[in-house]
Amino acid sequence: MAAKRHVGSPFVELSNTDSTNIHAIRQLQANMAAHGTAFFAYTQYAGKGQRGKEWDSEPGSNIILSVVLDSSFLLITQQFYLSAMVALACHDFYSSYAGEETKIKWPNDLYWRDRKAGGILIETLVRGHKWQWAVVGMGININQTVFPPQARRAVSLKQITGKQYDVPALARELCACLERRYQELLGKQFESLLDEYNRLLFMRNETMKLKKESVSFQCTIKSVNPDGALLVEGGIQDQFRFGEVEWIF
Incomplete structure (x- = not known):
């Protein structure tokens, strides 16, 4: 199975929306989006984070992006490989500016040192018994320098580098990173993706x-x-599924 379009084609800019993930799902269901379609928003008023949390972002300052990916070549049991692929693409992008202190916090947050630089939310669309589509939402801090109290661990590229960035241009760069990693997933390079x-x-x-x-x-x-389970040593059990534990800093 060969994807016909690159990730980020087309690249749709939205001045305001409820949530780029919700918008992408609506467009998919109306047959107005397909593999590769990217929705970038300057602001959203009902941003979605992991486990029902809201994703707050200063208007125009950060990457708010959702892309549609064809996941029909994967089994439902292979979902974590897609998650790992997306996390690696976000790491590729961010580390090119923020350096090697950029890490992936399980299951799919982007961290710089011990601070959160971004988050990923993947929603799946299943038809029959087939995993047809994945809608990948990414929120990455770029130019914002003041964060609300509930996001006190947040950090942005501007805080790290002292530079101001063209956010839509960076969102397109992120799409290019996703395209490269998606090709690895398409080639079923599962072991190397998980190792990295x-x-x-x-x-x-x-x-x-x-x-x-x-x-x-x-x-x-x-x-x-x-x-996708976190393996540990010396804990109350040896492994944890997503949502079972929280990190205490």
Whole structure:
């Protein structure tokens, strides 16, 4: 299966929308979008983050981007490889400006040192028993320098480098990074994608405090397996699924 269009073609700019992911799903369902379509918003009023959280962004300052990807060549059980691919593409993009201190925090946040630079939200569209589409939402901090109290761990490229950036141009660069990594996924280079994801894993081989329900504990972060579970040593259990634990800084 060969994708007909590159990621970022077409590149649709929206002055304002509820959520780029919601907009992308609406367009897909109306047959107004296909593989490669990218929706970039200058601002959104109902941004979606992981686990039902809102994603707040200063208007015009950050990358707010959703892309449509054909995932029909993957099994539902291979979802984490797509997640890893997207995280690596975001890392490729951000580290080219912010340097090697850029890491991937499990499951799919972008970190610089111990601060959050961006987040990823992937929503799937299944038809019958087939995983037909993935809508990949990415929020990456670029020019914003003041963040709300609930985002006190946030950091932006401008804070890191001291430079002001052309946000839509950077969003197009991110699409190019996604295209390169998507071709690896299309070639089913699953093992190398997972190996690289683990090499760039935030706090790998370091001690971290996690919390499951009301229990906090120390453990050593080891790796992530093909199912997307976080593997640790010295914790209350050896592995955790997404949503089971939170990180305590």
